[in-house]
Amino acid sequence: MPLSDIETTALSEKARAIRMTVIEMLAEAGSGHTAGPLGMADIFATLYFRTLVHDSTNPDWEGRDRLLLSNGHITPVRYAAMAHAGYFPVEECLTLRKFGSRLQGHPERTKLPGLETTSGPLGSGVSQAAGIALALAMDGKKNHVYCLMSDGELQEGNTWEGLMFAGKHHLPNLTAVIDRNNIQIDGTTEEVMPLEPLADKFRAFNWHVIEVNGNDIPHVVSAFDEAKTITEKPTMIIAHTTPGKGVPEIENDYRWHGKAPSKEEAKRFLAALAT
Amino acid sequence: MLNNSLSFSEKVFAEDITKKPTRDGFGTGTVAAGKADERVVVLSADLKESTRAEWFEKEFPKRFIEVGVAEQNMATLAAGMAAAGKIPFITSYAAFSPGRNYEQIRTTIALNNVPVKVMGMHAGVSVGPDGATHQMLEDVGMMRMMPNMVVLVPADAEEAHKAVVAAATYDGPVYIRFGRSTTPVFTTSATPFTIGKALTLWESEKPQVALIAAGPLAYEALLAAKQLAAEGIGSIVLNLGTVKPLDEETVLAAATKAGKVIVIEEHQAAGGAGGAVAELLAQKVPMPMRFAALHNTFGQSGDPQELLAHYGLTAAGIISLAHSFI
Numbered sequence: 001m002p003l004s005d006i007e008t009t010a011l012s013e014k015a016r017a018i019r020m021t022v023i024e025m026l027a028e029a030g031s032g033h034t035a036g037p038l039g040m041a042d043i044f045a046t047l048y049f050r051t052l053v054h055d056s057t058n059p060d061w062e063g064r065d066r067l068l069l070s071n072g073h074i075t076p077v078r079y080a081a082m083a084h085a086g087y088f089p090v091e092e093c094l095t096l097r098k099f100g101s102r103l104q105g106h107p108e109r110t111k112l113p114g115l116e117t118t119s120g121p122l123g124s125g126v127s128q129a130a131g132i133a134l135a136l137a138m139d140g141k142k143n144h145v146y147c148l149m150s151d152g153e154l155q156e157g158n159t160w161e162g163l164m165f166a167g168k169h170h171l172p173n174l175t176a177v178i179d180r181n182n183i184q185i186d187g188t189t190e191e192v193m194p195l196e197p198l199a200d201k202f203r204a205f206n207w208h209v210i211e212v213n214g215n216d217i218p219h220v221v222s223a224f225d226e227a228k229t230i231t232e233k234p235t236m237i238i239a240h241t242t243p244g245k246g247v248p249e250i251e252n253d254y255r256w257h258g259k260a261p262s263k264e265e266a267k268r269f270l271a272a273l274a275t
Numbered sequence: 276m277l278n279n280s281l282s283f284s285e286k287v288f289a290e291d292i293t294k295k296p297t298r299d300g301f302g303t304g305t306v307a308a309g310k311a312d313e314r315v316v317v318l319s320a321d322l323k324e325s326t327r328a329e330w331f332e333k334e335f336p337k338r339f340i341e342v343g344v345a346e347q348n349m350a351t352l353a354a355g356m357a358a359a360g361k362i363p364f365i366t367s368y369a370a371f372s373p374g375r376n377y378e379q380i381r382t383t384i385a386l387n388n389v390p391v392k393v394m395g396m397h398a399g400v401s402v403g404p405d406g407a408t409h410q411m412l413e414d415v416g417m418m419r420m421m422p423n424m425v426v427l428v429p430a431d432a433e434e435a436h437k438a439v440v441a442a443a444t445y446d447g448p449v450y451i452r453f454g455r456s457t458t459p460v461f462t463t464s465a466t467p468f469t470i471g472k473a474l475t476l477w478e479s480e481k482p483q484v485a486l487i488a489a490g491p492l493a494y495e496a497l498l499a500a501k502q503l504a505a506e507g508i509g510s511i512v513l514n515l516g517t518v519k520p521l522d523e524e525t526v527l528a529a530a531t532k533a534g535k536v537i538v539i540e541e542h543q544a545a546g547g548a549g550g551a552v553a554e555l556l557a558q559k560v561p562m563p564m565r566f567a568a569l570h571n572t573f574g575q576s577g578d579p580q581e582l583l584a585h586y587g588l589t590a591a592g593i594i595s596l597a598h599s600f601i
Contacts, residue, residue, distance in 0.1 A: 066359075109358075110388050116358060118387040124351040124379055131355020131363075134340070139360070158379065161348030 003218045007050075011217045014084060015045035019246050020273050021080035021093050027266035029097040032105065035243035035256040036150065037077035039181050042215050043239060044081035047146065051224045056086035059114035065143050066116050066132050070125020071150035071179065072106040073258075079103050087114045123156025125149055126176055130166040133174040133234075144228065147176040152184035155193050160205070166234045167206030174234040175227040176207075179214065181243040183254035202236040214239030247272050276504075277497075278475050282465035288501065294457035297491060298396050300435025301453055302327030305364055307436070308443035309335050314362045315443055318342055320349050325455070326366040326396045346372040350379040350391070357389035362443055369395030369411035369452060373418055384448050385421045392442045393418070393450045399490070399541030400574040400582040401456040410574035415489070416546025418450040419519045425449045425470060426519040428540075428548065430493040431460045434516055437468035445470060454541070456579040458491035473522035475529065477501075479509030483601050485533035486593065487526065489515040489540045489548035492567075495583075496539050498590035503597060510597070518548045523555055530556055537565045537596060541588060544568035565600050567593055 003011075022037045048054070053065045069078050076096060083090040088102075095101035102112045106120030117128050129147035136143050153159060166174055178198070186192050195201075199209045208230045212223040220239065227235035243257070244250035247269045261269055277283065286292040309315045309331055316338045323329040323341070332339035342349045346367050353363035365372060373380050373393055384391045398411045419426050425445060429435035435453060442449040467474070476493065477500040484503075486496040493514040500510045511529045515522070530536050536556065538549035544566035556562055567587055574582060583589050587596060 108386065110386075117354070118382055121378055121382050124347070124354075124383055127348045127351035128355035128358070128383060131352035131357075132359040133355075134352070135356040135359035135361045138337070158347040158351060161342075161345040162351065165342060165345070165348055165352060 003221050008218055011045050011049055014049050015041045015217070016246070016273060017084055018045055018077060018080045020270055021083065021090060022076045023261060023266050023269045023273065025076055025080065025093040025096040026260040027263055028094045030260060032076055032097060032260045033073045033258050034260055035183065035250065035253070036071070036074035036179060036181065038247060039214070039241035039243045039245045040074055040077050040148070040179055041245065042217050043148070043177060043220055044077050046217055046220045046224065048081045048085040050221060052146070053143070056082070056114070059087060063143065066129070066145045068116050068125050068129045068145070068147045069107060069119055070147055071122060071153055072119035074179070075107045078107065082114055122150070122153035123158035126159055126166065127162030129174055129176065130162050130169070130171060133166070133171045134169055137171065137173060143173070145174045147174070149176055149178050151178055151180050151182065151189050151195060154178070154195055163202070163205045163207065170232055171234045172231045175224070175237065176234065177237045177239050179241055180238050181241045183243050183257050185258055187254060199238060206233055207236045208233050209236050209238065211238045211240070214241035215245050276479065277477055281467070281474060281476065282463050284461050284463055287461045292459045292461065295432040295460050296454055296457050297429050297432050297435040298327050298453040298455065300429060300432040301394055301396070301439055301451070302330035304436040304439025305331040306334050308440050309338065312362065312443060314360060316340060316356060316361050316363050318349050318353055318363055318365045320344060320346050320367045320372065322367055326394065328366045347376045347379050350376040351383050353391045354383035354387060354389055357391050362390055362392070364392045364394055366394045366396065368409060369398040369414045370409050373414055373450065374411055377417060381421060385423045388423050388447060390446055391448055393448070394453065395450060396453045397455040398452045399454055400569070400586060400588070401454055401541060401579040403456065403579040403582065404576050406576040407573040412541070412543050412569055412574065413546065414450070414452060415518055415540070415542050415548060416550060419546070419551060423448055424519070425517070427451045427470065427517055428489040429453070429516055430488070430491055430514050431458060431462055433460055433462045433464060433466065434468055438516065441468065441470050452490065454491055459494045461494050461497070468516060471517050471520045471522060473525040474514040474516065475511065475525065476514050477510065477512035479504055479511065482509040482511045482533040484535045484537060484597055485511045485513065485529040487513045487515060487529070487536060487538045487548070487552055489518055492539045492541060492588055495588065495590045496593055499593035499597065502590065502594055508597065508601065515548050518551055521551050521555060526552055526555060527559055530562060531560055535563050535600060537567055537593065537600065539567040539588070539593060542568055544570050563600070565596055567596055
């Protein structure tokens, strides 16, 4: 069902709150990734506040959908979304990357309830998601598995091994999302190691492909809804996102892939996000 | 003297002792584990005949998953399946798994602490003619260093069967090392096996050396002990079915009685069972040690027996090392 204006506004406000928390936690941590988490905030807001079947008060609930973050380095946005969704207090976000924190620099399943895997080293998420999807299907369970991935990690061979396996097994309970923001640490993806034609590659691996503006919440919602209707193969959503979205001075600047704002920069960024 | 409380094969020192590869114990062990627990699944990377994974496939075709030539995918798929409640055994040659997929095992299995069982076949120089590329000699070291990982090195097909069954019920990651060649089955179904326990196979009244072995070379150590006894040289022989967690009590007791230790394994001298024993003795009872192992060298093509003899890994090689050491 299409999103109403009221629902769209509500999700947009959640995304704004998530972005502001991301900036606060990164500035407090003094290190971490900024561009990716801002770019993916709309998708995280959509997942945690609309699409996912989950219960923040019972993270291990058997009936939950599984959300995997393959590119673990954008975990600040996941932590922020989880906090706003009630998994833990928002104030705990300020412990990111600090000694003794449950919010490790890269996410660890055994540290924080609500995480499905441990990730950071790239290219292994879609295989794990396929493993979970296959195991659930073997047991006749209906839970859906979501795997968020970066575009840069498509350069890892393990990714394509996993895509090939999911295609072979026609796993309709698996939806992956590529954060297609075109940047990676050493430059743009097409300079470093070209990925296009990306949609054709996924189709050739027997995936259903949807392309969407990943910062347009009604379209993101429609893409997730469409994925649930595909019954004969896994779905790949190529989400074109703007890295650094919401902070115009850093949008589309690859140099913000892997660094955190200073306290001064954070003040400016938060002001930009508030307007 | 042979420790007869261990219910050895009646043919333990007979010429016609039954021989099987330890990988056969994987085949029978997973079938037994699969019958006992329907959560057990087996993943294969295009080597199901030689790994014996097809023995499981025949019994449980719906719980057998073929991933193709993709060991990194196999490890990460299994991590996902374990997260969803399965007990996956992943199978390939040790040179490829954990050789190629070390990082996936480290991050998604060991750090993630899910009960995936990594089965490394065709370890050691006794792979034979395939040569150095396929003769894994660093796996025990790699896996032993990994937190949360249990490391088992069964001595014969019987012990391999028990190790697989025990791994299925152990709630955490396990690595088990297997060999390609047929080797003597000197234990029986009545011989005890517990994760974390070493077996004292032989103990002389006045031991001058402890022969501590991991894997099928434990049988060579036993033959060496018998010959040394005939020469009037006493020894203790330990079988380290578990390299990690090390049975410190049994190792320390044997080393203290003998005063000298030789560790025997088809592995690099660096980092394997030898390293584990050396780390313990250096802290508790420092003493002279020798290593019957490969010393900073890769293997090569050849007949398995020829290769074992070349690298000093037969009873004769162990005896020769003992003579020069005592």
